[in-house]
Amino acid sequence: MTATEPATLAPAAPSLFTGRFRALTVGTVTLVSLLAFESLAVTTAMPTVARSLDGLALYALAFGGPFASGVVGMVVSGIWSDARGPGTPTRHGVLWFVVGLLIAGSAQSMGWVAAGRIVQGFGSGLLSVALYVTVGRAYPEDLHRRIFAAFAAAWVVPSLVGPAIAGLIVQYVGWRWVFLAVPVLTVPAMLLIQPGLRRIDAPVSGPRTAPGTFRRIAWAFGAAVSAALLHYGGQQRGATAVVLLAVAVVGLGLCAPRLLPAGFLRLRRGLPTVIALRGLASAAFAGAEVFIPLLLSRERGLSPAAAGFALAAGALAWSAGSALQSRLTQPRLRAALPRVGMLCVAAGIGFVALTVSESVPVLIGIAGWGVAGAGMGMVYPTLSVLTLELSAPGEEGCNSSALQLGDSLFAATVLAFGGAMFAATTVPGAGTYLAGFAVAAGLALLGAVISGRVDPRSTT
Known part of the structure; x- marks a missing residue:
């Protein structure tokens, strides 16, 4: 290789939108976008739902319930995908997701809203894992980074416009349509991916139910x-x-x-560390993000819309970082992405923490959150690709399930303790914010330290 060769950009590769991939790509990206939109839209609409149905006592269950059922859905989907292929859990995921939305949208009490959300959460868990397995089995390896970058972009638009659209729906049409409108697009997206699923749905050789399945559930x-x-x-x-x-x-x-994979607690090289690193990344980002709107609106006097702009900067940068990683082909640069990404997350959180001081311009914090978002864009799809690369045939479902389980559980743990810390403080001060940001940055730095262990062949 000479110094003049463009080593960092990928040469022309098969497109995600060529003939045999077009419908599958459009359908899967649409499903990811709908899952993202519903998650964000419901958060916007739920205060109105609780007031309308006099259900404030069940408000927490409406959020915690689907998270818990999603954990079960992820595990079931992994087992199911490995035994029969991703088609069946995808179809069931769409069915449960849609039924849950219909239950919640037609509910006459908060209890039924919570029940619908639990059903919906189970469907989301089934879908999230099955779509990863679909990527592993339907697309060639040189397209994996690009489809995961497309998934990242599918989260960006809902994160930018979802809350605003949901607010308009609640105000002018009624909160029920936040739930009832989504199935209108979900069913056509499922029909689009059906032919692609049928091509990859032949079960892997071996028993249809692996030993220990029921214990795992x-x-x-x-x-x-x-x-x-x-x-x-x-x-x-x-x-x-x-x-x-x-x-x-x-x-x-x-x-x-x-x-989770054997060796997870010991951070064994390869897949166990990939799962751990994904969890640390999720916990670091979520643990800092939850403090940002409160800090900017309560301590720095920004309007809710302006505080939301800071979060939007992170979302946009996440998509940009994901697009960048999809274009890198040189092995040395790809191998560096997890560490560089986690260092960006840590640095970005550090810049946000500076805005606790009124002498630091808020734009410094917004720019910092963009750096953190770009780091996540480098880390997330890279670890998704590594999970598929390190999975033996017939184990993509189990390992994708473990990846997303670690992601969810790490973040939930940090958010729970962050919430408890704020609940214990009558008037949050600079020390409270700094403690939260310090924990988040520490998790990101720990991720950077262990990132060299994601490659089982590495000795660093």
């Missing part, structure tokens, strides 16, 4: 209950919060390792 239920308890405990105060969080952490400590 039982552990998933245990992890789901613990996760729900963690979510609820983070919203309590005093001794109650401490007890609930302790019980939840013990439950997760017992159940989660049995759902």
Whole structure:
């Protein structure tokens, strides 16, 4: 290779929108976008829902319930995808997702909204894992980075416009249509990907139900209950919060390792470290993000819209970072992405933390959050690709499930403790914000330290 050769940009590669991939790409990206939109839109609409149905007491369950059922859905989808291919869990995921939306949208009480959300969460869990397995089996390896970059972009638009659209729907049409409108697009997207799913849906040779399947599902239920308890405990105060969080952490400590790859706790090279790094990245980013709107609006006097702009900067930069990683082909540069990305996350959080001081311009924090978002864009799809590369045939579902489980559980744990920290403080001050940002930045730095272990062949 000479110094004049463009080593960092990919040569012409098959397009995601060529004939045999076009419908599958459009359908899967649409489904990811709808999952993102519904998640963000419901957050916007739920206060109105609770007031309309006099259901404030069940408000937390409407969020914690789908998170818990999603944990079970991820595990079931991984088992199902490995045994029969991703087609069946994808179809069931769409069915449960749509049914849950219809239940919530037609509910006459908050209890039925929460029930619909739990059904919807199970469907989302099924879908999220099955779509990863679909990528692994339907697309050649040189397109994996590009389709995951497309998935990242599919989250950006909903994160930018979803809350605003949901607010307009609630104000002018009614909150029910936040739930009822989404199935109109979900069903056509499912029909688009059906031919592609049929091509890859032949089961892998071996038993249809692997040994230990039912034990794994039982552990998933245990992890789901613990996760729900963690979510609820983070919203309590005093001794109650401490007890609930302790019980939840013990439950997760017992159940989660049995759902993750062997060697996870020891950070064994390869897939166990990939799963751990993804969890650390998610926890670091979510742990900082939750403080930003409160800091900017309460301490720096920004309007809610202006504070939301800071989060939008992170979302846009995430998409840009993801697009960048999809274009890199030189192995040395690809190998550096996890570490560079985690360092960007840590640095970005550090810049945001500076805005605790009124002498630091808010734009410094917004720019910093963009740096953190770009780092996540480098890390997330890279780890998704590595998970598929390190999975033996017939294990893509189990490993994709573990990847997303670690992602969710790490973030939930940090958010629960962050919420408990704020609940214990009558008037949050600079020290409270700095403590939260310090924990998030520390997790990102820990991720940078272990990132060299994601490649089982590496000796660094």
